[in-house]
Amino acid sequence: MRTIEENKYLSELLFSDIKESPQDILKKYPERNLKEGELVLRFAPSPTGFIHIGNVYTSLVGYLLTKRSNGKFILRIEDTDKVREVENGISQIINGLEYFGIHFDEGMINDKESKGDYGPYIQSERMNIYKVFAKDLVSKGLAYPCFCTEDELESIRKEQTDLGTRTGYWGKWAKWREATFDEVKRALDSNWTFVIRLYSNGNIDNKINSKDLIKGGITLSENDMDSVLLKSDGLPTYHFAHPIDDTLMRISFVLRGDEWLSSQPLHMEIFKALGFKQLEYGHISPLMKMDGDSKRKLSKRKDPEAAVSYYIEKGYPVQGVKEYILNVANSNFYDWRIQNPDEDILEFNIRLEKFNKAGALFDISKLNDICKEYISKLKAQEIYDMALEWASKFNEDIHSKLINQKDYCISIFNIEREGSKVRKDIVKWSDIPSQVEIFFDDMFMDMDKESVDMDKGLQKNILNDFSDTYYPGDSVQEWFNKVKDVAIKNGFSVDSKEYESNPKKFKGKVGDVAMILRLAVTGKKQTPDLYQVMQVMGEERVRERIKGYINTVLV
RNA sequence: GCCGCUAUCGUCUAGUGGUCUAGGACGACAGGUUUUCAUCCUGUAAACCGGAGUUCGAUUCUCCGUAGCGGUACCA
Numbered sequence: 001m002r003t004i005e006e007n008k009y010l011s012e013l014l015f016s017d018i019k020e021s022p023q024d025i026l027k028k029y030p031e032r033n034l035k036e037g038e039l040v041l042r043f044a045p046s047p048t049g050f051i052h053i054g055n056v057y058t059s060l061v062g063y064l065l066t067k068r069s070n071g072k073f074i075l076r077i078e079d080t081d082k083v084r085e086v087e088n089g090i091s092q093i094i095n096g097l098e099y100f101g102i103h104f105d106e107g108m109i110n111d112k113e114s115k116g117d118y119g120p121y122i123q124s125e126r127m128n129i130y131k132v133f134a135k136d137l138v139s140k141g142l143a144y145p146c147f148c149t150e151d152e153l154e155s156i157r158k159e160q161t162d163l164g165t166r167t168g169y170w171g172k173w174a175k176w177r178e179a180t181f182d183e184v185k186r187a188l189d190s191n192w193t194f195v196i197r198l199y200s201n202g203n204i205d206n207k208i209n210s211k212d213l214i215k216g217g218i219t220l221s222e223n224d225m226d227s228v229l230l231k232s233d234g235l236p237t238y239h240f241a242h243p244i245d246d247t248l249m250r251i252s253f254v255l256r257g258d259e260w261l262s263s264q265p266l267h268m269e270i271f272k273a274l275g276f277k278q279l280e281y282g283h284i285s286p287l288m289k290m291d292g293d294s295k296r297k298l299s300k301r302k303d304p305e306a307a308v309s310y311y312i313e314k315g316y317p318v319q320g321v322k323e324y325i326l327n328v329a330n331s332n333f334y335d336w337r338i339q340n341p342d343e344d345i346l347e348f349n350i351r352l353e354k355f356n357k358a359g360a361l362f363d364i365s366k367l368n369d370i371c372k373e374y375i376s377k378l379k380a381q382e383i384y385d386m387a388l389e390w391a392s393k394f395n396e397d398i399h400s401k402l403i404n405q406k407d408y409c410i411s412i413f414n415i416e417r418e419g420s421k422v423r424k425d426i427v428k429w430s431d432i433p434s435q436v437e438i439f440f441d442d443m444f445m446d447m448d449k450e451s452v453d454m455d456k457g458l459q460k461n462i463l464n465d466f467s468d469t470y471y472p473g474d475s476v477q478e479w480f481n482k483v484k485d486v487a488i489k490n491g492f493s494v495d496s497k498e499y500e501s502n503p504k505k506f507k508g509k510v511g512d513v514a515m516i517l518r519l520a521v522t523g524k525k526q527t528p529d530l531y532q533v534m535q536v537m538g539e540e541r542v543r544e545r546i547k548g549y550i551n552t553v554l555v
Numbered sequence: 556g557c558c559g560c561u562a563u564c565g566u567c568u569a570g571u572g573g574u575c576u577a578g579g580a581c582g583a584c585a586g587g588u589u590u591u592c593a594u595c596c597u598g599u600a601a602a603c604c605g606g607a608g609u610u611c612g613a614u615u616c617u618c619c620g621u622a623g624c625g626g627u628a629c630c631a
Binding site for chain 2: 044046078146148150195212215219230233259261264283295332334338360369376420423425484509510517518526527531
């Protein structure tokens with residue numbers, strides 16, 4: 001046991017360089033001047049160089065909530081784990097989120113700089129602040145130095161496991177909790193490395209009833225762990241930085257992943273020890289993935305689709321991804337979207353209490369559907385613009401085609417885009433190459449051509465007959481009438497009912513004739529509307545393709 | 556092990572003490588339309604985790620199980 005005076009003296013020994021008081025710090029971070037309802041939220045990632053789709057999920061929610069309320073969205077960087085930190089980690093986060101239209105009003109703006117009056121917004125530059133509060137806690141006996149080595153902690157843990165009690169540094173297991181001043185002084189004089197731990201006054205048997213913004217009513221047990229506040233390198237743990245930063249930055253409430261839920265009692269105790277007002281929490285459950293027959297968190301290591309870069313590289317339309325995420329967040333989003341097809345998503349009233357409380361499975365087929373639907377509503381010019389943006393980074397060949405043959409490309413994108421039956425076969429921009437390959441001779445050359453089982457002489461007759469009458473100025477009706485004429489001339493039926501009732505009478509039906517034309521012109525069995533394809537390709541290319549097919553395939 | 560959160564079709568979910576024969580969307584499957592495919596249309600299969608209790612009645616309320624997830628670090 002240490003006396004009040006001893007603790008005070010100890011805090012001076014430990015933090016001799018710290019002169020400021022908590023009050024001095026608090027004065028620098030005054031209450032914000034907010035209007036009714038304006039929200040200040042923060043997104044606080046670690047710069048580990050990997051942006052998880054879950055980061056987009058959480059930050060999109062914060063972004064929408066703050067934008068809707070006319071408040072502030074802050075980017076704070078939690079770089080207290082120097083082992084996992086990566087170079088340019090901050091700008092990677094900013095750029096990744098920027099791609100999804102998520103901007104910040106305050107906080108880091110690149111790897112070095114920030115904007116806003118409540119900084120620094122990077123934890124490694126807030127060291128002094130943490131130390132001021134740590135010193136204060138030590139002087140009040142609410143925190144203390146612990147000199148345990150990793151081995152010692154390990155053996156405590158082992159003993160606890162053998163005994164079947166809870167593991168951890170608590171109560172009588174907390175070796176340095178009640179150390180005398182002399183013991184501490186001796187350890188200090190011997191230059192032993194130490195951490196600063198919370199002196200917990202909690203009782204695990206006391207239940208706390210709390211209200212989570214997302215989960216609703218929850219009951220937690222009080223914390224009784226003497227958790228580490230400052231690590232031996234002097235950097236704070238998340239548990240210590242969170243109450244300080246979120247209090248000083250004057251956050252409205254804490255939106256974070258639900259992996260933090262079980263440490264909430266610890267955080268509450270630290271708030272109390274620091275004399276801070278408790279904050280409300282909204283714990284968002286993680287995006288999950290089916291693995292075999294069990295669910296698990298989308299994993300950075302195992303799942304390529306966990307990384308934001310995956311969506312960027314594949315060229316998923318930003319809007320589609322956002323709408324999918326919103327759909328996962330609030331399942332009534334999709335109903336709203338149907339009612340309000342043209343509204344900006346900012347108009348959607350996102351509600352925390354409507355979040356799913358368990359983890360939602362990430363459903364890529366639903367994402368595909370939403371993206372496909374979204375792209376189907378775009379104009380050809382918009383598709384061109386977005387595809388160009390994607391190709392400029394990921395497909396040089398397509399990029400140069402888009403640049404050099406802009407009008408041709410737009411007319412390709414416009415096939416079956418006007419009218420009531422819009423084509424829906426593009427999910428993401430990386431689908432574009434296989435969509436346009438039939439239109440470019442160099443790509444067409446490299447394609448694996450499909451074929452159909454039909455007499456070569458007959459195919460040749462069909463193609464020659466078609467060529468004889470083909471006229472690019474024909475309307476679709478005139479064009480198809482000519483195809484029918486070719487069919488009749490070569491012994492095919494133009495009436496599908498008639499054909500089905502008497503298939504032996506014919507060589508096939510008009511669809512089979514169209515298929516030969518399709519194969520000759522495109523090399524594929526499945527294409528958009530053949531008339532429109534021919535219109536876009538132009539007479540010369542159509543005739544060349546037919547000629548080429550006759551001279552290579554039909555010999 | 557201990558602590559916490561969660562539990563409706565394969566997925567996201569709606570829903571309520573009787574309206575539930577449980578609704579929608581995606582997906583799957585089948586049929587139809589179209590010169591092929593995509594679309595579009597129609598249809599089919601598909602769920603209240605289990606057991607007690609409360610109640611005239613429980614998918615809905617309570618408890619106990621079970622399962623899934625998360626935490627149990629000088630990581631966040």
